[in-house]
Amino acid sequence: MATSRNGGGAGARVLGYLESKKNLAGCAGGVAGLVLTVTGVAGTFWPLVVAGLYGAGALIAPPERAALPPVPDxxxxxxxxxxxxxxxxxxxxxxxxxxxxxxxxxxxxxxxxxxxxxxxxxxxxxxxxxxxxxxxxxxxxxxxxxxxxxxxxxxxxxxxxxxxxxxxxxxxxxxxxxxxxxxxxxxxxxxxxxxxxxxxxxxxxxxxx
Known part of the structure; x- marks a missing residue:
């Protein structure tokens, strides 16, 4: 039972990150790295370029806004x-x-x-x-x-x-x-x-x- 709950929690965290602004910005950076690879700019170091641009995009992305607590009726x-x-x-x-x-x-x-x-x-x-x-x-x-x-x-x-x-x-x-x-x-x-x-x-x- 504990394994099931932990797995569900980990899955939810992974899904949350995939939908986060940091991941979206990182993906945009990664796409830019792929473009540089296709055009030959990245050269043989293209994996490092793609990973670096992904990380840079994730770092500069604005933090997620915390959900406001519900106001009691x-x-x-x-x-x-x-x-x-x-x-x-x-x-x-x-x-x-x-x-x-x-x-x-x-x-x-x-x-x-x-x-x-x-x-x-x-x-x-x-x-x-x-x-x-x-x-x-x-x-x-x-x-x-x-x-x-x-x-x-x-x-x-x-x-x-x-x-x-x-x-x-x-x-x-x-x-x-x-x-x-x-x-x-x-x-x-x-x-x-x-x-x-x-x-x-x-x-x-x-x-x-």
């Missing part, structure tokens, strides 16, 4: 983010939090869920890459790290009491994330407000024309 990205959000909520349902932290976390999850709600809201979100990135970071990194850090610190606090209560830090972290989520929703609301104002201006201008 906004709809697919939001679909994957919704799935991660669902898993996050399942995980959080098993975590024991203080009433204050739990209430703040519930409010934050409601804002995240509202922005991910399929429909026209998601359409507005998909048109704002910065908000999508911030929302993705909150769901995939910030919230899990906040809760995991709280759980770990609380475990150590039970062994060695003292210091700042871990729930206090968790509440501050969740408050900061909640404020960030409110700024996200405000940005999306402003986008819709600008769209409405633009349409109003268009209709009023059409009436006056």
């Amino acid at each position: 906004a709809t697919e990205e939001l679909g994957a983010l919704r799935e991660d959000f669902r898993r996050l909520r399942e995980y959080l349902a098993e975590v024991e939090l203080t009433p204050a932290a739990g209430g703040r976390l519930t409010e934050l999850m409601e804002l995240y869920g509202a922005m991910l709600d399929p429909g026209w809201v998601a359409d507005v979100l998909a048109g704002d890459p910065e908000t999508v990135h911030a929302l993705s970071r909150g769901i995939r990194q910030d919230v899990p790290e906040c809760v995991d850090g709280y759980n770990r610190t609380r475990w150590w606090t039970r062994l060695t009491p003292g210091g700042d209560p871990p729930e206090r830090h968790l509440e501050r972290q969740l408050s900061a994330l909640h404020d960030e989520a409110e700024r996200m929703t405000a940005s999306l609301r402003e986008t819709e407000a600008r769209r409405q104002q633009t349409h109003t201006t268009y209709l009023e201008g059409r009436r006056e024309s």
Whole structure:
């Protein structure tokens, strides 16, 4: 099985080189060498001339342009983010939090869920890459790290009491994330407000024309 895969990979590399700019330029140089051979210019050293012109052509050929990475579709990205959000909520349902932290976390999850709600809201979100990135970071990194850090610190606090209560830090972290989520929703609301104002201006201008 390994031999088969390696052979397929080598064949693909050979085929890729045959189709490359370097090989095409080298072939052009080789053809020029053959012309010199036929006309008698190359003389008895024609093999060296052909090989040399092929190598020269391959060397001066421009490098192949690397393929650009595929750009993820906004709809697919939001679909994957919704799935991660669902898993996050399942995980959080098993975590024991203080009433204050739990209430703040519930409010934050409601804002995240509202922005991910399929429909026209998601359409507005998909048109704002910065908000999508911030929302993705909150769901995939910030919230899990906040809760995991709280759980770990609380475990150590039970062994060695003292210091700042871990729930206090968790509440501050969740408050900061909640404020960030409110700024996200405000940005999306402003986008819709600008769209409405633009349409109003268009209709009023059409009436006056």
